[in-house]
Amino acid sequence: MSPGARHPDGTAAQPLRSDAERNRARIIAAARTTFGRDGLNASMASVAREAGVGIATLFRHFPAKEELVAAVFSDRMDAYADAVAVALADPDPWHGFTGYIETACAMQAADYGFADVLTMTFPTAKALEKRRDEAYEAMVRLIDRAKATGRLREDFDPSDLVLVHMANAGVVNATGDAAPDAWRRVVALLIQSFEAPARGPLPDPPEHDALYRAMLRAGPAGVTASEPDKSS
Amino acid sequence: MSPGARHPDGTAAQPLRSDAERNRARIIAAARTTFGRDGLNASMASVAREAGVGIATLFRHFPAKEELVAAVFSDRMDAYADAVAVALADPDPWHGFTGYIETACAMQAADYGFADVLTMTFPTAKALEKRRDEAYEAMVRLIDRAKATGRLREDFDPSDLVLVHMANAGVVNATGDAAPDAWRRVVALLIQSFEAPARGPLPDPPEHDALYRAMLRAGPAGVTASEPDKSS
DNA sequence: ACAGAACTGGATAGGCCTATCCGGTTCGTT
DNA sequence: AACGAACCGGATAGGCCTATCCAGTTCTGT
Numbered sequence: 001m002s003p004g005a006r007h008p009d010g011t012a013a014q015p016l017r018s019d020a021e022r023n024r025a026r027i028i029a030a031a032r033t034t035f036g037r038d039g040l041n042a043s044m045a046s047v048a049r050e051a052g053v054g055i056a057t058l059f060r061h062f063p064a065k066e067e068l069v070a071a072v073f074s075d076r077m078d079a080y081a082d083a084v085a086v087a088l089a090d091p092d093p094w095h096g097f098t099g100y101i102e103t104a105c106a107m108q109a110a111d112y113g114f115a116d117v118l119t120m121t122f123p124t125a126k127a128l129e130k131r132r133d134e135a136y137e138a139m140v141r142l143i144d145r146a147k148a149t150g151r152l153r154e155d156f157d158p159s160d161l162v163l164v165h166m167a168n169a170g171v172v173n174a175t176g177d178a179a180p181d182a183w184r185r186v187v188a189l190l191i192q193s194f195e196a197p198a199r200g201p202l203p204d205p206p207e208h209d210a211l212y213r214a215m216l217r218a219g220p221a222g223v224t225a226s227e228p229d230k231s232s
Numbered sequence: 233m234s235p236g237a238r239h240p241d242g243t244a245a246q247p248l249r250s251d252a253e254r255n256r257a258r259i260i261a262a263a264r265t266t267f268g269r270d271g272l273n274a275s276m277a278s279v280a281r282e283a284g285v286g287i288a289t290l291f292r293h294f295p296a297k298e299e300l301v302a303a304v305f306s307d308r309m310d311a312y313a314d315a316v317a318v319a320l321a322d323p324d325p326w327h328g329f330t331g332y333i334e335t336a337c338a339m340q341a342a343d344y345g346f347a348d349v350l351t352m353t354f355p356t357a358k359a360l361e362k363r364r365d366e367a368y369e370a371m372v373r374l375i376d377r378a379k380a381t382g383r384l385r386e387d388f389d390p391s392d393l394v395l396v397h398m399a400n401a402g403v404v405n406a407t408g409d410a411a412p413d414a415w416r417r418v419v420a421l422l423i424q425s426f427e428a429p430a431r432g433p434l435p436d437p438p439e440h441d442a443l444y445r446a447m448l449r450a451g452p453a454g455v456t457a458s459e460p461d462k463s464s
Numbered sequence: 465a466c467a468g469a470a471c472t473g474g475a476t477a478g479g480c481c482t483a484t485c486c487g488g489t490t491c492g493t494t
Numbered sequence: 495a496a497c498g499a500a501c502c503g504g505a506t507a508g509g510c511c512t513a514t515c516c517a518g519t520t521c522t523g524t
Contacts, residue, residue: 020470043510045510170351192432205417206414251491251500285503289502
């Protein structure tokens with residue numbers, strides 16, 4: 001086991017030495033800005049440089065890149081889950097629904113790394129995945145509530161929110177800093193298309209399993225991590 | 233100059249030796265399937281393997297990866313341009329407009345490499361770029377025609393088609409083979425949102441220049457090609 | 465103040481990538 | 495048939511990546 005091992009929830013098993021604690025914090029801060037700017041493609045070396053530590057130090061604290069990613073985006077995932085909770089608390093279900101979409105997509109746009117995390121789910125970060133799944137359940141309730149008011153079209157499917165994220169990720173990735181608000185227009189268009197009454201039928205939503213499998217696909221080079229065992 | 237050099241339009245300057253000609257054809261065919269399956273990330277080595285030739289042979293025929301890409305997607309770009317022409321010929325402007333979007337997005341979904349080409353425009357393939365720009369002009373006419381009938385919302389902007397492609401690319405990339413038809417649903421939703429009367433105002437479209445700059449951003453590693461000179 | 469453990473960071477391994485070199489092979493022409 | 499040019503492909507260079515090794519440094523309890 002690595003020295004200064006920690007429980008999954010981040011509490012220290014044995015307290016780190018003061019300098020180690022400081023470096024750990026620096027690394028996480030550096031990774032936050034670096035991943036946010038460059039997405040998960042950002043190299044570990046660039047994170048180490050930004051943090052002002054050696055590469056080895058980085059890898060001792062986070063033996064694999066995914067662990068660093070998990071540590072960095074843990075709180076952002078909380079904020080994401082909170083957004084659903086806020087939306088559920090909104091007295092106007094439709095307003096809550098649309099507000100949630102805008103908030104969640106804004107988070108994607110503000111942090112390229114988070115956009116990657118949301119759409120590609122890479123398998124190992126169990127903690128992140130769990131919270132993402134909880135958020136998904138809450139989203140289903142949010143959708144049902146919005147449908148009940150008649151503002152949301154009846155054939156809206158929870159998986160459509162995943163598709164929105166994928167589409168948004170496409171726009172955000174492609175436009176980047178050059179047109180940082182372009183995504184807002186696409187999201188606004190999509191939201192208008194969600195509004196009842198439907199203007200026409202839609203192709204069936206993808207199978208739930210298929211969509212989930214799609215999200216497991218390999219992320220950026222090197223992050224691919226554990227291959228999804230061959231006994232499928 | 234490389235042996236068997238060719239004019240930009242593909243006609244032979246000096247005829248190739250028979251085996252060279254055969255290999256060249258094999259390479260293009262192999263690249264078509266490989267890029268189509270794996271996108272432009274596909275390595276040159278994998279193309280060579282698929283073609284049954286050595287790596288050196290591949291690089292002799294196409295001294296840089298971009299040249300191979302240009303050679304492969306030249307005809308597909310023609311088909312893309314044709315799609316606009318077909319749409320313009322449609323007696324029902326709205327039907328032509330929506331049909332074009334579906335066709336173009338289907339091409340993206342059917343060929344990952346082409347999706348990459350469309351959204352990231354990498355700079356060097358001048359020939360491809362030119363045709364893409366011509367297609368863009370035709371698209372503007374298509375849009376104006378559709379607006380004139382009143383079916384297309386007035387605030388639709390030509391750049392929205394670019395955004396559609398980016399969003400579609402996001403869905404296609406994320407879902408891949410796992411949910412190969414998911415994009416249809418998103419595109420259908422977007423088309424419904426384009427239909428007049430508009431259900432609400434939209435954020436302004438991105439600046440034309442900004443969007444163009446966005447498309448110049450680096451593609452997959454190694455394809456980045458000529459850096460956009462520093463005298464900006 | 466001083467051991468010794470905890471921690472650090474540069475050098476390095478090993479992978480995949482684009483692109484090149486060069487000795488061997490095949491074509492096509494006489 | 496036989497010769498020269500054209501062409502081939504495996505080995506190799508050199509880049510960037512994740513991840514590891516180990517000699518040197520810094521913290522901490524006594």
